[in-house]
Amino acid sequence: MIEWSKTTIKEFQTSLLGWYDENHRDLPWRHDQDPYHIWVSEIMLQQTQVNTVIPYYERFMRLFPSVEKLAQAPEEQLLKAWEGLGYYSRVRNMQRAAQQLLQDYDGKWPQTKTGLQELVGIGPYTAGAIASIAFNQPEPAVDGNAFRVFSQLLEIEADITKPQTRGIFETVIRKIISKDRPGDFNQAIMDLGASFMTAKNSDNAHSPVRQFNQAYLDGRLDEFPVRSKRLKPVDKHYFALVIKTPQGYLFQQRASNELLAKLWTFPLIDGDKLKEEYPDLNEDTLSKTIESKFAAETEIKTDLQLVDAPVVKHTFTHQKWHVTLMSTELQDQPDLSHFAGQIANVEQFTTLAWPTLQKKLWSAYQKRQIKLF
DNA sequence: CACGCGTGGAC
DNA sequence: TGTCCAAGCGT
Structure with a gap:
């Protein structure tokens, strides 16, 4: 059984971030730490694959290059820019949040996770992502990748579809996250979840954190994460x-x-x-x-x-x-x-x-x- | 809390 | 064909 001592945590961070430094994906929203860029990308990426998002993100940034432009855009133009992405309330909420930001916050972003969650459309995941990536706050960003990666690393058996379960993962990640590079840590987990630790056809034998992966060491990868089945349409x-x-x-x-x-x-x-x-x-x-x-x-x-x-x-x-x-x-x-x-x-x-x-x-x-x- | 809310890729 | 999954949130 892996003991997650301070030393282990340090070694895990070093392995993960070392791998990330050499192998991270060059994505259009990773060129700077502008919270607007991080925000738009995170909203688009909700339940949507990276390759699908890239062209939408590029076009969206040309059309609406700032919070101000987004706040002022005609709704039909917004929906047209979102056409085909699905979950269309995302973009309507994003415009409401942009207007909220200008009117109630004088255009200045809240820099804490709880502050960010006041904005419509920004929930616990997105708030954690923006807080860590744009503002260097040591906050967990628990998405599907984090659920999969940490459930396997620690053999966490809680059902990830239950709202209560998020807190279990956030508590664990708060202990393990790099305090120096929280944004890179969270993004490294996502890149890991999109490469070696995918949901199907994973390649844990070559994963940079395989020696920290209890489910891999036990041959129990297929048991995690635990997730109840969704209803049929x-x-x-x-x-x-x-x-x-x-x-x-x-x-x-x-x-x-x-x-x-x-x-x-x-x-x-x-x-x-x-x-x-x-x-x-x-x-x-x-x-x-x-x-x-x-x-x-x-x-x-x-x-x-x-x-x-x-x-x-x-x-x-x-x-x-x-x-x-x-x-x-x-x-x-x-x-x-x-x-x-x-x-x-x-x-x-x-x-x-x-x-x-x-x-x-x-x-x-x-x-x-x-x-x- | 359980459910409604889109779409496309992979197998 | 069907099924599951992908950087979730609002109600």
Whole structure:
């Protein structure tokens, strides 16, 4: 059993930081200690892989190079910059925090972990990351990597999906973290978690800290971290209405309290709710039912046809959507005064933030089979 | 506390 | 195909 004495801790820090000095990744947000750069990168990296983030980060910094620019940006431009990254509340919260910083903090960053957590969107992990990397505070930054690395090093059996467990890891890391180089220490743990100590296909035999890894020495790597299984996504069914008018396609902005808030999609009809209201719905009555439902909301008359294309499937964290396309082409421009949406021509598509679901819908619609008579 | 919230990569 | 994972947070 490894004894984590002061000497062991020192040796661990030396091995870890020595390896990091020689092998750390050159990432765009590692070029300085600017808290704005660290912050943006940490928000983007939440539940998102490094390779995905890099181009988004570069573009975001060109568009919004400072807290001030971020605070002043139009929301649609922010969402467009975030398009495809997912968890879109991250960027809306980031703008709120930027405004908070300017108005309530006179533009000066709080430099402690607890102070940073006052900003919306900054939780215990991100606060620890900014405090340690930008402000050299000896604070733990417990993300998925830290959970995996330290659960294996110390054979910690607590379920990492339970909120209580974070405190156990923070206590352990506070004892082990380098007081001289806390930011590098935390980043070294992340690089370790992305190289030798990955979740799958790890290579602990060549890890710079293998002699400190109890689970490796015991042949018990596969037992850590302990994590309860997540629930399966629930199936949901929708109809997407592709309505082409002389001026362009109809789009709707998702409400701020629902999935994909404030992003743009074709108008969507809840198929499960429809089935509840009309239990005896069949293929013949489907079109008319949806038409009347859409007309009741928007006063727009349509003549919808099922599109000859596969049902679009899209899985979110907790929901699996099955979306059936229906389309119509209106000869006259409809009165849109009761339609809570927008018309967009193909050229205007680039200005609206599309979730991946909408990209799939558009693609399926473009590839639809043209029926020949 | 448990749950909602996106997406893409790896296998 | 499905499943799990990736620098989590707000409610």
